[in-house]
Amino acid sequence: MSSSSKAPATAGPLRTRSVVPLVVVLAVVGAGVAVPLSGMSTDAALELIGVPDPGLLTTAGLPAMRTIGEILAAVAVGAGLFAAFFTPPQKDKTLDVDGYRAQQIASWANIAWAVAAALLIPLTLSDVSGRTLWQSLPPDQWLVAISSIDVASSWRWAAIIALVAGVGQRLTVSWRWSVIWLAVTVLSLLPVAATGHASGSTAHDIATNSLIIHLFGAAFYVGGLVAVIAHTLRGGARVALALRRYSVVATVAIVALGLSGVINALVRVLPSDLFSSTYGLLVVAKALCLGLLAVFGLAVRRRIIARIESRGANAPVDRGTLLRIVLVESVVMAGTMALAVSLGRTPPPAPRYIPTRQEALLGFELPGPFSFGTVFGLWRFDLVLGLASVILLGLYVWGVVHLHRRGDAWPVGRTVSWVLGCVTMFLTTSTGLGMYMMADFASHMVGHMLLSMLVPVMLVLGGPFTLALRALPAAGRGNPPGPREWLVEFINNPLSHFLTHPVVAAVQFVAGFYLVYFAGFYDALVSDHIGHMFMNVHFLISGYLFYWVLIGVDAAPRQYSPIYKLMVLLGSLPFHAFFGIMLMNYPTVLGETWYAGIGLPWIPDLLQSQRVGGGIAWAAGEIPLFVVMLALAWQWFQSDMREARRGERQADRDEDAELRAYNEMLRQMSQGGNRG
Numbered sequence: 001m002s003s004s005s006k007a008p009a010t011a012g013p014l015r016t017r018s019v020v021p022l023v024v025v026l027a028v029v030g031a032g033v034a035v036p037l038s039g040m041s042t043d044a045a046l047e048l049i050g051v052p053d054p055g056l057l058t059t060a061g062l063p064a065m066r067t068i069g070e071i072l073a074a075v076a077v078g079a080g081l082f083a084a085f086f087t088p089p090q091k092d093k094t095l096d097v098d099g100y101r102a103q104q105i106a107s108w109a110n111i112a113w114a115v116a117a118a119l120l121i122p123l124t125l126s127d128v129s130g131r132t133l134w135q136s137l138p139p140d141q142w143l144v145a146i147s148s149i150d151v152a153s154s155w156r157w158a159a160i161i162a163l164v165a166g167v168g169q170r171l172t173v174s175w176r177w178s179v180i181w182l183a184v185t186v187l188s189l190l191p192v193a194a195t196g197h198a199s200g201s202t203a204h205d206i207a208t209n210s211l212i213i214h215l216f217g218a219a220f221y222v223g224g225l226v227a228v229i230a231h232t233l234r235g236g237a238r239v240a241l242a243l244r245r246y247s248v249v250a251t252v253a254i255v256a257l258g259l260s261g262v263i264n265a266l267v268r269v270l271p272s273d274l275f276s277s278t279y280g281l282l283v284v285a286k287a288l289c290l291g292l293l294a295v296f297g298l299a300v301r302r303r304i305i306a307r308i309e310s311r312g313a314n315a316p317v318d319r320g321t322l323l324r325i326v327l328v329e330s331v332v333m334a335g336t337m338a339l340a341v342s343l344g345r346t347p348p349p350a351p352r353y354i355p356t357r358q359e360a361l362l363g364f365e366l367p368g369p370f371s372f373g374t375v376f377g378l379w380r381f382d383l384v385l386g387l388a389s390v391i392l393l394g395l396y397v398w399g400v401v402h403l404h405r406r407g408d409a410w411p412v413g414r415t416v417s418w419v420l421g422c423v424t425m426f427l428t429t430s431t432g433l434g435m436y437m438m439a440d441f442a443s444h445m446v447g448h449m450l451l452s453m454l455v456p457v458m459l460v461l462g463g464p465f466t467l468a469l470r471a472l473p474a475a476g477r478g479n480p481p482g483p484r485e486w487l488v489e490f491i492n493n494p495l496s497h498f499l500t501h502p503v504v505a506a507v508q509f510v511a512g513f514y515l516v517y518f519a520g521f522y523d524a525l526v527s528d529h530i531g532h533m534f535m536n537v538h539f540l541i542s543g544y545l546f547y548w549v550l551i552g553v554d555a556a557p558r559q560y561s562p563i564y565k566l567m568v569l570l571g572s573l574p575f576h577a578f579f580g581i582m583l584m585n586y587p588t589v590l591g592e593t594w595y596a597g598i599g600l601p602w603i604p605d606l607l608q609s610q611r612v613g614g615g616i617a618w619a620a621g622e623i624p625l626f627v628v629m630l631a632l633a634w635q636w637f638q639s640d641m642r643e644a645r646r647g648e649r650q651a652d653r654d655e656d657a658e659l660r661a662y663n664e665m666l667r668q669m670s671q672g673g674n675r676g
Contacts, residue, residue: 019075019105019230026071026222026334031064033338038063038345040278052130061133062123067341069116070215071222071334072109073162073189078223079106080169080182081249082231086242088480089175098236102227103169103178110166110185117159117188121145124152154191161188176493179486189215194530203267205363205438208529209383210260210267214340217256221293222333224249229330241479247298254294261290263383268348279348282339289336297329361598362438363529369602370436370443378432384533385451385540386430393422396464399471410467414553418462425455429536438532439598441590441606445583445613448539449620452509456543457551457627465491465554497557500549502568509546510575512538517583517590526591551628562633569628580618584611 039059053059079102087099095103122136125145129136136145145152165184168177193212224246232239265283274280359365368374381387396418403410428434428450436443468487475482481489490496498504516522516535525531549556550565589595589606596606603609 019226019233022226022229022330023071023075023109026226026330027068029331030067030071030334030338030341033335034063034067034341035060037282037339037342040346054126054130055132057133058123058126062120062127063338063341063345065116065119065123066344067338069113069120070192070218070337070341072113072116073185073192074219074221074223074337075226076106076109076113076162076165076185076223077182077189077219078225078227079103079109079230080165080178080185081220081224082227082242084175084178084182085486086227086231086238086245086480088478093175094173095175095178098231098234099175099178100173101234102231103173103181105227105230106181106185107166107169110162110169110188113188114159114162114166117155117162120155121152121159124149124155128152150194154194158188158191161191176489186216186219189219190530194528203363205529205532206380206383207264207267207363209533210263213256213260213383214264217253217260218333218337218340220249221253221257222330222337224253225329225333238480245480251298254290254298258287258290258294260383261286270349273349277349279343279346282343282346286336286339286343289332289339293329293332293336297332358439358598358600361594362435364435366435366439366600370440375432375436378435380430380432380435382429382434384429385536386426386434389422389426389429392464393419396422396462396467399467402471403467408470411463414461414463414467417458418464421455421458421462424450424458425540428455438529439595439600440603440609441595442609442612442616444526445616446620447536449616451536452539452543453620455540456547459544460547460552460554463553491555492557499545500556500558502549502560502565505546505549506568506572509542510572510579512542513576513579517579518586522590523593527594547628566629566633577618580614580616583614583617586610586614 083095083099083102083106087096087102089099090096121142122133122145125131125141126133126136128145128149128151135141142152146156147153161184165181165188168184169181172178172181190212192215193208228239228242228246231242236242261283265287269277269280269283274284356365364380366374367378396415400410400415428447433443433447437447438444465487469484472482472484472487475485499508516525516538525535548554550569587607589610592606595603595609
């Protein structure tokens with residue numbers, strides 16, 4: 001049996017009983033809080049959407065099942081995090097006993113989360129249609145719900161993704177695969193962001209992004225805590241290290257929860273409504289719970305870590321310490337998650353005005369035609385890529401400062417390139433350009449070219465991997481891998497070897513353009529905010545991979561000569577040009593239903609806007625590629641110069657032995673010719 005599917009020989013029978021009662025307690029607490037709080041607004045919610053009462057099984061079961069499902073998803077995320085980052089792998093790169101047990105917990109939690117998400121499909125149909133749950137249970141009714149109700153379709157995708165992660169975690173024990181399954185588990189939370197008020201409110205772009213951050217923060221906070229507690233109750237090793245790493249995760253998570261919660265509240269409720277409406281009171285209660293966690297939880301955990309370390313790394317942990325963690329942080333956080341579910345079931349205060357069609361579809365209003373003034377006169381912070389650009393810039397500056405304090409130099413040109421890349425990404429997504437990208441195809445193509453062509457070029461020239469490897473400390477012998485070790489693993493693994501082949505990188509980069517726009521995906525993606533976000537992230541990652549392989553200053557898994565990479569680049573040029581030409585001559589309007597629904601008065605001809613976008617892709621796409629060609633030519637020149645200098649140093653060492661041998665060969669040939 002291969003190492004990717006066999007269990008560690010020393011694992012023995014799994015002892016997961018210690019974590020099951022805790023998960024049950026969290027589920028009971030969460031459901032016990034969510035049901036009565038949601039029931040406070042049931043009549044108002046039913047009256048607002050104009051449907052009959054579907055019965056107690058639905059009105060109580062829907063918030064209870066959603067809370068239980070989100071807690072199970074959090075447990076799956078936390079256990080997957082523990083397996084990937086809190087335990088050291090064995091010599092054969094498989095999970096050790098603690099990592100294996102954590103991954104098995106994650107697998108069962110994912111499967112249970114998939115079941116809960118599937119049960120939410122008939123519950124959603126019952127809730128929306130006003131029919132009883134029993135009438136919505138037959139499988140044929142599920143198909144009706146999935147095809148006609150967006151929320152039910154979201155639960156379908158959450159169930160599928162969670163099931164894939166759960167099955168994958170049961171079939172593999174490779175340390176490398178553990179982080180992949182963790183990423184898939186986190187991905188199962190994305191469809192949840194498409195439910196509730198976030199996707200249907202004004203400013204729903206900001207609301208959806210903040211909800212995504214909120215869900216991720218809650219999952220890592222609760223799930224990580226459950227995983228650490230389960231590990232400690234099993235008598236696992238390195239408890240202090242696990243708590244220390246979890247404390248970092250929890251600190252980031254609580255900050256993300258607080259900021260995203262404030263943003264979400266500001267989108268849907270005015271300060272005057274906080275104490276005069278049920279929705280506002282729930283917001284206040286949730287904020288108080290998060291504040292309690294931030295102040296009390298982090299302080300207690302710091303004291304616990306210090307106490308464990310003072311007793312020694314292998315000292316037993318007293319159960320009183322564990323109970324404080326369990327009863328305070330876990331229960332309060334489960335109640336906080338239930339409050340979030342109740343907020344999703346509670347109608348927010350009525351808006352002070354009727355939103356326009358633009359605002360209803362986009363989440364905001366555009367003041368006029370695309371121009372320099374409207375682009376830089378409007379600012380709308382993108383909570384995904386805008387925030388990512390700020391974080392990436394901050395981490396890079398930290399790395400440079402760390403090197404300088406250590407006395408190591410770092411090229412100024414690389415720093416300037418990285419800063420320009422982050423600033424360009426921020427301006428593309430958080431100015432008016434990011435807003436117009438959602439409403440106009442030509443503006444969308446401007447952003448597409450910047451995110452896939454210009455920003456990645458500047459980022460890869462910054463050499464972030466090299467900087468990180470020089471600045472990050474090693475985890476230490478025998479300790480679980482840290483960021484530096486995972487970065488090394490990211491660079492040196494079979495998948496990276498495959499993706500960083502120049503031909504593969506070029507194919508995925510070019511093929512992505514054609515698949516998104518000409519394979520039917522664009523119409524589905526453009527009409528949804530998460531679809532817009534997916535395209536932006538896809539363009540950025542795809543472009544980064546392409547340019548990292550061709551001109552990146554970071555070491556790739558495999559090295560190729562500049563002439564080979566130049567030939568690959570020249571081979572991809574016609575496909576870039578042809579893409580723009582196809583767009584200019586494409587007879588069908590891409591995303592016609594979406595753009596016609598927005599109805600921008602200054603764009604009466606959607607096909608003409610698409611032709612302009614094709615022209616932008618054809619013209620602007622060649623400029624970065626020309627810059628890349630110059631960079632490759634420069635690398636080629638530098639490679640030749642290095643070879644020449646190496647030859648000169650070798651000649652100095654052996655006193656031109658190679659030249660003297662060559663001259664001797666010529667002399668012998670000349671003498672042979674003279675004798676002939």
